[in-house]
Amino acid sequence: MTTKVGILGATGAVGQRLIQLLEPHPDFEIAALTASASSAGETYRDAAKWRVDSPIPASVADSTVRETAPDAVPDDVALVFSSLPSDVGAEVEPAFCEDGYVVSSNSSNARMAEDVPLIIPEVNGDHVGLLEVQRDARGWDGALLKNPNCSTITMVPTLAALDRFGLESVRVSTLQAVSGAGYSGVTSMEIIDNVLPHIGGEEAKMETETTKLLGSFDGSTVETHDVDVQASCNRVPTLDGHLENVWADTTEDVTAEAAAEAMAAMEGADLPSSPERMVRVFEEPDRPQPRLDRMLDSGMAVSAGGIKETSTGIQYDCLAHNTMRGAAGASVLNGELLRSEGYL
Amino acid sequence: MTTKVGILGATGAVGQRLIQLLEPHPDFEIAALTASASSAGETYRDAAKWRVDSPIPASVADSTVRETAPDAVPDDVALVFSSLPSDVGAEVEPAFCEDGYVVSSNSSNARMAEDVPLIIPEVNGDHVGLLEVQRDARGWDGALLKNPNCSTITMVPTLAALDRFGLESVRVSTLQAVSGAGYSGVTSMEIIDNVLPHIGGEEAKMETETTKLLGSFDGSTVETHDVDVQASCNRVPTLDGHLENVWADTTEDVTAEAAAEAMAAMEGADLPSSPERMVRVFEEPDRPQPRLDRMLDSGMAVSAGGIKETSTGIQYDCLAHNTMRGAAGASVLNGELLRSEGYL
Amino acid sequence: MTTKVGILGATGAVGQRLIQLLEPHPDFEIAALTASASSAGETYRDAAKWRVDSPIPASVADSTVRETAPDAVPDDVALVFSSLPSDVGAEVEPAFCEDGYVVSSNSSNARMAEDVPLIIPEVNGDHVGLLEVQRDARGWDGALLKNPNCSTITMVPTLAALDRFGLESVRVSTLQAVSGAGYSGVTSMEIIDNVLPHIGGEEAKMETETTKLLGSFDGSTVETHDVDVQASCNRVPTLDGHLENVWADTTEDVTAEAAAEAMAAMEGADLPSSPERMVRVFEEPDRPQPRLDRMLDSGMAVSAGGIKETSTGIQYDCLAHNTMRGAAGASVLNGELLRSEGYL
């Protein structure tokens, strides 16, 4: 039996990816699409400027866009995916939770809130238990679960693999695709023949979210990991796929081989959208590359390569598709976790 | 009185930049252009596929290209600039030195040889004294002086500024322009909508050359600096300008302000092509950017920005024009140093 | 029963696309891969620098590359696909035909030879009958059939649709992707932030091949069409997909609606790789676009849009994927035609 789902902020770049992933999904059925009040009442085809490189699904094209409000969404919708601007999300998502909806959200608001689980299922799926605490504390019938920022997701699975060697500190330099900023986030005049060495707020997200994702959940709270993360974030002229250069220093000595093995040993989660192995490890020194490798495992892979020992730890590159594994796919995967764990 | 100069490997990408810089130069006069034997005898216009964005100088266009050999170059040429493939340079440059020519070379061969000075005039101009040792050891009338790799030059002036705080270790991630690989080095199919996370040999160059440039010269040998450099090099879809993300850890605590002041305090060398200040420090968090800032100080600036304190040191971005400050301009500047110090 | 096929020039850009298309093909089975003598004996994985964005098929990766010569290919191979440099093709293809192989070739040699059919199955599939003339004239057991140049294929299906209105003259301006020049054909320094307004030989190909494709076959010769084609060819910074602006002047008056209907009415061929409709007609004025529309119908669609009446005829844009419909897919489709028509 399929679960009826809604998409909050369905017309944006991540919203379109959510539709692309949910329309053929075996377990979910799209039953409500919302957007800002000005688009409410229009057909989805008219309200969205469809930009994904597969045609707009016929079943979605003619459905009517609703306002982003709990009473505009049918009651038989059990789960909503949220990809709202963070200020809107901060206001609207709790309202949906109060009204009984379970929210799997990609929006950046509340990710670090103490009673909100921040989850990559293959890394810290057990943190979903924090929802009990949340429901108790907030008196919600619904629930709010977050996935991390795209640049954080790209790196954390590999760090989780290295944590067995005593992860102490991380330096990470990102080469991020323009789609991470949304459809109009980066103008062509900014980025052709150029690099932008700063993405507002991105470095802080990577530095804090990582400590929560790698933290441990004891049934009542998430104890954050004390790894020291120093991030430097850049926008480069690629469409999709964040590439990251990582230096991970560990308390134990680690060889490149041991690091590669640890990454390759990370298992997928037993959920429809999770790949069989969490991390694809390349031996070729010039891989992964954004254009060639971002769509591995239908865009849900994290890949790694260029693994080398340094005097203090391990150095490597990692890559993930920022709007698939890093955003829409991350939310869908968390939705699958919520369904599998009985939260719907 | 001007000095007559030659250019070895004059038809390549760096050779063309050398012509662009030397043709209007106040102290140098181009008197010989060499290329591979197959081009010898052709006019420069025919031999070179001129690709610089200023027209080919008329005085150069019709001059005849010579073979790259000492006896093909007039005797009144005192200084030759070399931008040869490293295997060719390794063979030809010593022959020129034996024949009495002073060689300012951008080629990567012999950069780490004990009696070959590797110089950025504003950083370690005093290492030029190593040429005495070289002449004694090799019995040359000529001399061989090197500038470092473009990616090394971009970073080292800022590291030199920070060394007063006890520079211990450096992690650097580079976002390098395609021109650094030469005119045909990166195909369009490799780089459009993509990043290449590996540049063969580049990381090792940054890691070793830095220790020599920051080393001290005691009159007979260069004692290398013991800084631990860990580099990760990437090619991105920009034409010119290498941007680098740097983490510099120091023994002393440093504030962002102190780091910025130290960089801004670096003086230019008293040479025609050296900028007034070695490092341009930006306060805007999204600068320097390759396209907007690579031509500062006629392409001879190194710029820095995004300076922040970390728990272990300083984090920042730096930028230089890779074929100007990082290659052709570096060689010209070293030629000016050789002239000024009386080696011609 | 499947037909065993070979690929001549299997390591190049079009060769890789041929493998991508033939490996899962219902009717063909890859039985031989050839390359230049220097690669013969290597595994395909080593000989080819695989660059297609789907992984190299396992069955192909470990097969041994053969020399490009008739006696290096097994006798039970009935059909070979050729994607050789034209000078090599001119020498090698006739040798294969003499030896009894049927050759479906994308190479540009011999396309305009009187007894060599040049075919787009949906447009002039009946020209395949010219092979009888060819076999008689040359005494071959094999046969040689060509597909046109990628830029010609993009335009001709739409022109064929308009010919019912009396096609008199065509002006066409092309915006061609870099993959059309092969993997190393366009350097990044040539094309980033630039357009190349000239592609050697391309304009002549469009101008002559079009007259043969639109010509009529009377059982013994192809009478060329007398349409006057004037082409202007440009290379732009796109990876795949040639977009073309066309002005087609006709003897009869044509409305935009009639032109659109004529294009939309063009049927696919009854062959596995042919789309249901030959031409996809867009009503949106800003479509087709290379990145969004090149993969329609698995890359085998020709699409058209922006159809307008002028004072003298019809003006419109058309698009096709240059290495799929325009090269590898075109050869495969012609191979399907040869199989279907009993030439194997």
Add this chain to the structure above:
Amino acid sequence: MTTKVGILGATGAVGQRLIQLLEPHPDFEIAALTASASSAGETYRDAAKWRVDSPIPASVADSTVRETAPDAVPDDVALVFSSLPSDVGAEVEPAFCEDGYVVSSNSSNARMAEDVPLIIPEVNGDHVGLLEVQRDARGWDGALLKNPNCSTITMVPTLAALDRFGLESVRVSTLQAVSGAGYSGVTSMEIIDNVLPHIGGEEAKMETETTKLLGSFDGSTVETHDVDVQASCNRVPTLDGHLENVWADTTEDVTAEAAAEAMAAMEGADLPSSPERMVRVFEEPDRPQPRLDRMLDSGMAVSAGGIKETSTGIQYDCLAHNTMRGAAGASVLNGELLRSEGYL
């Protein structure tokens, strides 16, 4: 004696180019900068996001931005350059003219109005006399003069040269740079690895403006030329420089040589910003190219190449820098004409 000038819409992309050109201008002195009401009162540095690749002039950076209204501009300003959105220009420009200001405008409003001269000085500078008619008709002390659209300017000088052979019809396909749409006009997600085959309103501008520019002025009205122009406009991933493929059919037979000579014979205007020759003619078949040739003559050249005879006329490519010769430089040049002709 210099003329005090104002810039209406000084913070936009063309406004910044106007400052870049006017700040060092020998005859003009910037005395007023205006922007929308929300920016009035701010320093220019704060109000504008300076994006030109030369630093913001110090004299301009700290000046206060004014509202775009006649009474906000000092009375001793004789000439204002206008680069306003066309709807704003349509309202504001006449108000300035009524108030006695002479307006040299790049905005698209009123370009085809009967009593408004539309001028490229080297082509139809004599049309400036229409200002007498305008002042009589409108009772203005000021005056309004327009330059054409960037894509029109690129082509018309070459067409003017060919008109001696009886210009009958023109087909033109444009490959336009992103800067033509303003700083935020084209998003990176729209244009990386893509072409947009439609630019709203652009084709109509080229088709009508050309007939006015090539028309004849008899002292009271401009009789438009009856050339039939059919334009097809595309946006490509270049930063600056519009390249155009042109087919010009003429009543007389023309050789490629005669066409090239006619273009090369076009003289510059005797004005500070006009190049010595109006059209640079390239003999190399692969020139002009946007990146290599857009800055010829300080960005004020129109260049042409690839000139060929067809069965019906002449085919060629032309190029101009769209924000220099095609916008800001065009307005400055018209300002110079107004000054030289005594209209200030």
